[in-house]
Amino acid sequence: MLRWLRPASQVPTVVDIDLIALQTRGIRGIILDLDNTIVPWGTREVSPLLTGWISRAQNAGLRLCIVSNNMGARVTGIAAALGLPIVTGALKPRRKALRRALSVMGTTPEATALVGDQLLTDILGGNRLGVHTILVRPQARREFVGTRLARLVERLLLRGGPVSR
Numbered sequence: 065m066l067r068w069l070r071p072a073s074q075v076p077t078v079v080d081i082d083l084i085a086l087q088t089r090g091i092r093g094i095i096l097d098l099d100n101t102i103v104p105w106g107t108r109e110v111s112p113l114l115t116g117w118i119s120r121a122q123n124a125g126l127r128l129c130i131v132s133n134n135m136g137a138r139v140t141g142i143a144a145a146l147g148l149p150i151v152t153g154a155l156k157p158r159r160k161a162l163r164r165a166l167s168v169m170g171t172t173p174e175a176t177a178l179v180g181d182q183l184l185t186d187i188l189g190g191n192r193l194g195v196h197t198i199l200v201r202p203q204a205r206r207e208f209v210g211t212r213l214a215r216l217v218e219r220l221l222l223r224g225g226p227v228s229r
């Protein structure tokens with residue numbers, strides 16, 4: 065079980081992801097979590113650093129798709145502002161929405177990376193699907209109460225051993 069919760073790599077934030085290194089390992093598309101991965105939880109705060117990173121990824125030929133367990137006008141508005149496709153109400157760690165993202169991007173699991181801030185939704189779902197999982201640090205401390213509970217479980221799991229390889 066713990067194996068499924070282990071990200072393939074970890075970086076501080078999404079803009080720290082090395083796009084060239086991803087392409088070198090055959091990655092052609094990136095699934096992005098929304099809250100606390102590309103914007104602080106519950107906000108519409110898209111940073112210039114993020115838009116710059118997205119442009120670099122797209123210019124390098126990478127496909128991007130947001131997959132969020134949340135839904136509504138805020139979530140779809142962010143995707144529209146960034147010009148990216150989005151799958152909402154995703155129910156991660158279930159794989160159905162992640163598979164839809166693959167079909168949107170036209171990629172296979174082997175050619176796809178997933179970036180997220182939560183082990184029990186993003187990383188677990190991504191590992192079960194067989195994509196290259198990348199864990200980022202959550203952007204904000206303010207979070208949905210259910211997420212805070214999940215963090216507690218994550219800390220307990222992390223105490224069981226190193227998450228990075």
Ligand SMILES: [Mg+2]
Nearest residue numbers: 097099100181
């Ligand atoms: Mg998140």
